[in-house]
Amino acid sequence: MMQKLKKLDLETLKSHYIVSNTPAYLYKYFRRDNSVQKLAEAASYSELEKIFNSKLKKKEKDLDDLVIIYALVVALSYHDYSKVRSFFEKLSDVDIEWLSNIKEIYLSSAEVTQYRSHNILYKPSQKKKLDAEVSNKVLNTSVEPTTSIRKV
Amino acid sequence: MRRIIVGANISQKIIVQTCLGNDVSNTQVLTISTYEKNQFQTYDIYRGKVEFRGNPSPIYNCHGLTFASRRTGIHESKEISKILQDDNYQEIIHPHPVLPGDVVLYFSDDGDVEHSGIVICKPDDTNLNIPVVISKWGKYCEVIHWANVCPYDSSRLRYYRIIDNDAKIEKIRLRDT
Numbered sequence: 001m002m003q004k005l006k007k008l009d010l011e012t013l014k015s016h017y018i019v020s021n022t023p024a025y026l027y028k029y030f031r032r033d034n035s036v037q038k039l040a041e042a043a044s045y046s047e048l049e050k051i052f053n054s055k056l057k058k059k060e061k062d063l064d065d066l067v068i069i070y071a072l073v074v075a076l077s078y079h080d081y082s083k084v085r086s087f088f089e090k091l092s093d094v095d096i097e098w099l100s101n102i103k104e105i106y107l108s109s110a111e112v113t114q115y116r117s118h119n120i121l122y123k124p125s126q127k128k129k130l131d132a133e134v135s136n137k138v139l140n141t142s143v144e145p146t147t148s149i150r151k152v
Numbered sequence: 153m154r155r156i157i158v159g160a161n162i163s164q165k166i167i168v169q170t171c172l173g174n175d176v177s178n179t180q181v182l183t184i185s186t187y188e189k190n191q192f193q194t195y196d197i198y199r200g201k202v203e204f205r206g207n208p209s210p211i212y213n214c215h216g217l218t219f220a221s222r223r224t225g226i227h228e229s230k231e232i233s234k235i236l237q238d239d240n241y242q243e244i245i246h247p248h249p250v251l252p253g254d255v256v257l258y259f260s261d262d263g264d265v266e267h268s269g270i271v272i273c274k275p276d277d278t279n280l281n282i283p284v285v286i287s288k289w290g291k292y293c294e295v296i297h298w299a300n301v302c303p304y305d306s307s308r309l310r311y312y313r314i315i316d317n318d319a320k321i322e323k324i325r326l327r328d329t
Contacts, residue, residue, distance in 0.1 A: 014191055014194070015194050015303075017191075018188070018191045018192065018194050018290055018291075018292070019194075019289055019290045019303040019304070020290055021213045021214045021215065021227075021266065021267055021288075021289075021290055022213070022215075022227045022228065022229070022264075022265075022266070023227055023228075024228070024229060024264050024266075025260075025264070025266050028260070028262070028264065062187045063185070063187035063188060063190075063191055066187075097163065097181060098227075101227060101228070
């Protein structure tokens with residue numbers, strides 16, 4: 001599982017960390033980092049959470065550990081909101097500078113998107129009626145309105 | 153001896169207010185680790201192009217230098233907006249000249265204020281109309297640099313100054329009533 005951390009470009013991430021003036025800057029540049037995106041793709045949210053917890057348990061953390069912790073949190077921000085929401089809500093309890101701010105940034109940038117799908121019955125014109133009778137197809141059959149949550 | 157863990161949240165807040173008496177959220181960070189200090193060599197590429205001033209400090213950040221007299225760090229863009237509004241800053245728009253003492257804000261493409269500083273040398277034709285500013289780079293030290301020679305995106309710079317002090321006084325009076 002830890003092998004997946006090798007995807008991280010630690011040198012670039014450390015350079016982002018060191019010039020960061022605000023948590024928003026750190027969050028944004030980590031999110032834009034390709035290696036963080038690759039980690040997010042390669043690891044499930046539960047894997048990322050496990051690695052995060054193991055890093056937190058380490059007593060004497062060095063800068064690599066700190067940058068990895070931030071990278072894991074940001075990688076989790078790419079995962080499904082409904083799965084990682086509770087993880088982010090607990091970040092205030094973690095004694096790492098800026099994690100609480102990152103939690104706020106993440107939760108405030110989550111956007112609820114609602115969409116509905118409708119039945120559309122295909123009504124052929126007279127000219128096309130014959131063809132339609134042959135194919136006799138009804139398009140789109142889903143009924144229930146659906147809600148999803150999208151990260152922006 | 154207290155063990156300092158890198159990144160640990162050893163910090164505190166002080167009272168900072170805008171001109172209208174609204175609180176400005178802030179944090180004084182009190183730790184700077186050896187690991188972070190070692191990482192400051194990242195800035196070596198700027199040696200010869202900029203002038204580093206003083207020693208690294210975690211207590212204040214760039215916005216703390218610009219808006220809080222180096223006493224603390226201001227870490228949220230909304231607090232910067234609050235200060236600009238309450239203190240009656242106005243944007244300096246070309247052809248009005250940027251002057252020493254003006255505040256420079258570095259905006260990102262999403263409108264976030266990524267960095268800030270104070271103009272100390274006005275721009276003119278001899279320097280491609282780019283001012284010299286003093287700012288602070290993360291937990292590192294203060295830096296005197298051309299506005300466009302720094303690790304931050306300088307493609308969306310905006311300059312601000314408190315011009316209309318009468319309006320500012322009026323704002324304060326209105327608050328008091």
